[in-house]
Amino acid sequence: MMGQLMWDILRHTAFRWLFISSLISLVGSKIHRIALLFVAYQETQNAVWVSLILGAQFLASAVLGPLLGPLADRYNRRTLMVLSDLARALLVACIPLFAIASMPLLMVIAFLMAVFESVHYSASNSAIPDMVPESALDGANGLMTFVSRFADVAFVALAGVLVANVGPAPAFWIDATSYLIAAVLLALLPPLPGKAGKSNYFAAVAEGLRPLWQNPTLSRTIGTLALAAAFGSVEAALGVVYAVGALKIGVQGFGVLEGLMAGGAILGLFVTMPLIKRLSRETVFLLGLGTWGLFLASTGLFPFPVWAGVAMVALGILNTMFIVPARSIIQLAAPPELRGRIMAAFGATMQSAVLIGTFLAGVLEPRLGVLTVLYFSGIAVFLAVFTVFLWGGIPRLTSEARPG
Known part of the structure; x- marks a missing residue:
């Protein structure tokens, strides 16, 4: 019964589109992560590059994340989420086209991917309370946790099999496609305007x-x-x-x-x-x-x-x-x-x-x-x-x- 009540939260149309788009983009992201680390190690046979790529992602999230936070309070959160997914689709598509053999370029792409992920994270999480009533907020957050965990269970192993058997390039194309589909679904959301004024940016941070x-x-x-x-x-x-x-x-x-x-x-x-x-x-x-x-x-x-x-x-x-x-x-x-x-x-x-x-x-x-x-x-x-x-x-x- 409780599970049924939790799933009933998807009756809220805006949250339903956010939930489905998150599930689709996470499927691609799990596959992409395995492929990216595989490429970094396969091309260099050096675990240092794997650490550097992970470090670039951390730097973008931990340092730039708070600096980009005012965007989600000033501008339409739907627009920010759509643009973030479109940007990530473009960045991922660059990897199989011309970046697989270049570790510095892979680091830059990984850094930028994490930047747009931070923008998407703050925009989506700050928008959820506007999509559902307070009585449904815990269920909504629970379903977003479910999306992430389900992707871990269902698609991380699949990603390893895919990369091992057909190579990393198809994995990157799958991820790019997943971001494009997610962006289309997010465009169906109603406007989610930010509620802050346009004061000095760093004062806002x-x-x-x-x-x-x-x-x-x-x-x-x-x-x-x-x-x-x-x-x-x-x-x-x-x-x-x-x-x-x-x-x-x-x-x-x-x-x-x-x-x-x-x-x-x-x-x-x-x-x-x-x-x-x-x-x-x-x-x-x-x-x-x-x-x-x-x-x-x-x-x-x-x-x-x-x-x-x-x-x-x-x-x-x-x-x-x-x-x-x-x-x-x-x-x-x-x-x-x-x-x-x-x-x-x-x-x-x-x-x-x-x-x-x-x-x-x-x-x-x-x-x-x-x-x-x-x-x-x-x-x-x-x-x-x-x-x-x-x-x-x-x-x-x-x-x-x-x-x-």
């Missing part, structure tokens, strides 16, 4: 950053998530080391664990929605994130394949359980005229936290071992959440106090 520490709801939600991501993202960096080195189940086993986590994230939708109805977004967020930390710690404490499988499903469920209400909390706490900038800053903050976690994993694992790092990282996530809980938790906004 600063104005969008200030609520991250001045607004208690935003600062505690984003701060807690960032701390958790800085420690918890070691799991993503050390997953293959954990599977191959600690569990002795090989790369195939690593793939199974990743699939179990993605599947758990989809199942998490059917857990999260009823809990939000019974408790509150703020409570479900902290409960999900704190429990996630304990399960992460358990993977280091009990390094057995069966338990690892159980823990990965639980981690996927709990990931949905904290990320869905977190997005709703941020969207509702952000003033409508600042929502694009705040969502852009949120995305950049999370990107930076993940980079810190990846760095920690690389530094600590050779010294402490993968199991110790996973255990203490999980405990650190739990302690961060517990500290916020002791300080009074996440302030809950009433409808009267909500911006706008």
Whole structure:
């Protein structure tokens, strides 16, 4: 019944077009990502180029993302999303035409792709509260999480098979086509005008950053998530080391664990929605994130394949359980005229936290071992959440106090 109610949110026409366009573009993006990294390594036989391309994407998202945030508050968000998808279609099409053999050109394309992805992210996430009523916001965010996880489960493996058997060029053409189709669907949206004035641009950037520490709801939600991501993202960096080195189940086993986590994230939708109805977004967020930390710690404490499988499903469920209400909390706490900038800053903050976690994993694992790092990282996530809980938790906004 709850799943049916969640899918009923697609009756909102504007959100339905956003959902379908996101699904189509993500199919191409998953295939494109595998093909891009494959080309970078195949052409150079040097993992440094793979790291440089990933680094270029991170730089664009983490540094330029907040600087581009005012666009989503000043201009029509539908137009921004359409232009972002058209630009990405053009950039991807350039790769098989003349960029496959040029690593510097691939880096530039990867950088620009991430720039337009940041614009699309802030525009789409800031537009969702205008597409559905507040009672449907958690379900809408849940469905957008479903889109991403479903693409992970269904198309990452397909991408590997496609690239291995027919080469990377068809993968890039599929991605370019997916962006074109997504742009056409987004053009069906009603106008979604920004609600901010045209003041000094860099003053507008600063104005969008200030609520991250001045607004208690935003600062505690984003701060807690960032701390958790800085420690918890070691799991993503050390997953293959954990599977191959600690569990002795090989790369195939690593793939199974990743699939179990993605599947758990989809199942998490059917857990999260009823809990939000019974408790509150703020409570479900902290409960999900704190429990996630304990399960992460358990993977280091009990390094057995069966338990690892159980823990990965639980981690996927709990990931949905904290990320869905977190997005709703941020969207509702952000003033409508600042929502694009705040969502852009949120995305950049999370990107930076993940980079810190990846760095920690690389530094600590050779010294402490993968199991110790996973255990203490999980405990650190739990302690961060517990500290916020002791300080009074996440302030809950009433409808009267909500911006706008």
